Amino acid sequence: MRTTEHLEEAADDGGTGVSVYAAGALCWRVKKKKLELLLIHRQRYDDWSWPKGKLDAGETLAECAVREVYEEVGLPITLGIPLPAIRYAVKPGLKEVHYWAAAVDDLPPMPDGKEVDTAVWCSPNKARGLLSNPSDVQPLDALLAAFEAGTLATWPLLVVRHAKAKPRSAWTRAEGDRPLAATGKRQALYLQRLLMAWHPGKILTSGWMRCIATISPYAQATKAKVKVIPALTEADHKRNPAKSAAVVERLLAKSSPVAVCTHRPVLPSVLRTLAGHMDPSLAAALPIKDPHLAPGEILVAHVSVNNPGWIVAVEQHKPYED
16 A cells, blocks of 8 residues: 555645544454454444544644544554545535544453444444445545555654744854744644654654754653754764665664654755655655755654565644744
């Protein structure tokens, strides 16, 4: 499976006509070598569906998906590959629901009793027959295709461009000490919440102030291990771009959820390295044009567990904007 998903804040409909945004996940596990999926029954609507719900104010789609699964069935999840979003008509207008795959441990679902009265694990065929909304079959088909292709099980490598810094023109001291602007500080707090959806346990970062400040809120909240890598600074990259690329190569070989925080001039080397580990059709969708990522934006590369080092899906999440 080769998937690219570009996700943005759903603050308005962006001219799409969508009036309601929601997010959820298709939780999956393998029992006796057979794929099982988690379905919920909502007594209010008397329907069977995937765990999902509407965005809270100021919430991102990824955050919403994680929160809704936990609230409805009590399962903490880490988002896997993005699945096709669906649209259908509701009373306020058009509703758009974004889905991710989410592998879970062998834990029994625990319905909240308020919205959900039953949660069951079932085969893909049984799920297909139970789903009340015909459009909910679309993400099921994509997940099943990924499972059959051996690309469903993944781990995340996240590339973070540091949040918005004070302008170079307004800074007269050492470039490595240039701090975040007020907007950048808010973006760093946004990233603290957003990164929770993939929960990287390790962060590799440039040692320059604006990168450290970008990842600090998340690192402090989660106790994630932080390692400063000189090759990720602008200066070291300018002297030897190959060293920056080598950092990413090593991470792809380790198969452990990780985030990398660096600068705009370093991103071309990072992206070229990632492109060498994915299908050309997927690589073609990478943000190769300058500035590659906006300040505070992240790119999530989903790396195959079964085919180490091979990226099977990517998605981008744009930053908080004033």
